[in-house]
Amino acid sequence: MTLDEAWRILQENQFKRTKNRDTILKFFSNKDRYLTALEVKNFMADDNPGISFDTIYRNLSTFSELGILEETDLNGERHFRMQCDPGVHHHHFICTACGKTRSIPHCPMEMITVNLPDYEVEGHKFEIYGKCPLCVQK
Template sequence: MKEQQLVEQLRRNGYKITPQRQEILKAFMESSSRLPQSAEDIHNRVVEKYPNVSLDTIYRNLNVLEGLEIISRLSLKDGKSRYELNPGGSHQHHLICLGCGAAEAIDYCPLQALHEIGIAEEKKFEIREHSFEIFGYCSLCRERSDEIGKLPGKCS
């Protein structure tokens, strides 16, 4: 999704396009990292250009973007939320590295099978949302651990 499309989506939903909000969008669009970004990461980027922007402003904007499904929030084991662009406005699941924190999106919903086999109907349960993340070690961390001899949290 292009930055201009995101700006139009905000406008259609009645939000003003402030320079700070545009800078937040740019932070997502121009991220070269595989890692989803924390509010602090975004804040550090935005204050380079707009020094008076508070972390509260960043959080408010992240909540707006998440509510419009422009970004997705990942809650990781360190207790911090991380955010990433949400292409197509659909939910995503991730493989998350316990070593470096890299998050790789899964292109399909592994929990779709719950719907297909009718568990919710059988239990008379209406599913509204779900989350599903898989934690392990990426190939780079596994290579490094081979050099070092052990992955953190791995049995000896």
């Protein structure tokens, strides 16, 4: 997702244009990996050294709810990444060494829901973990 798309969504939902949001979004753009609140904070060091975690988490949560960021738990920590292809359902391979991700277009749900009659499916999680080609070499 581009920064323009992100801002369009934010303004459609009456969120204000602030410096912090701008910097956070820039941090995520063009990164194909999941990142933590701490990594955001470190990145902000130049721009706004005094930013509080409250602000970071509040915005990350907002972005996630609006579909601007994708969110997942890795080792009990919240991780976020730019929504790569809005509207197109997909999953990720996640490199356990460098954190880089790779999109997986297949979704296992289609062939499985048939076997869950009377169940009300709300969501699912499918992630593959391992080493990406670059990290395999090392």
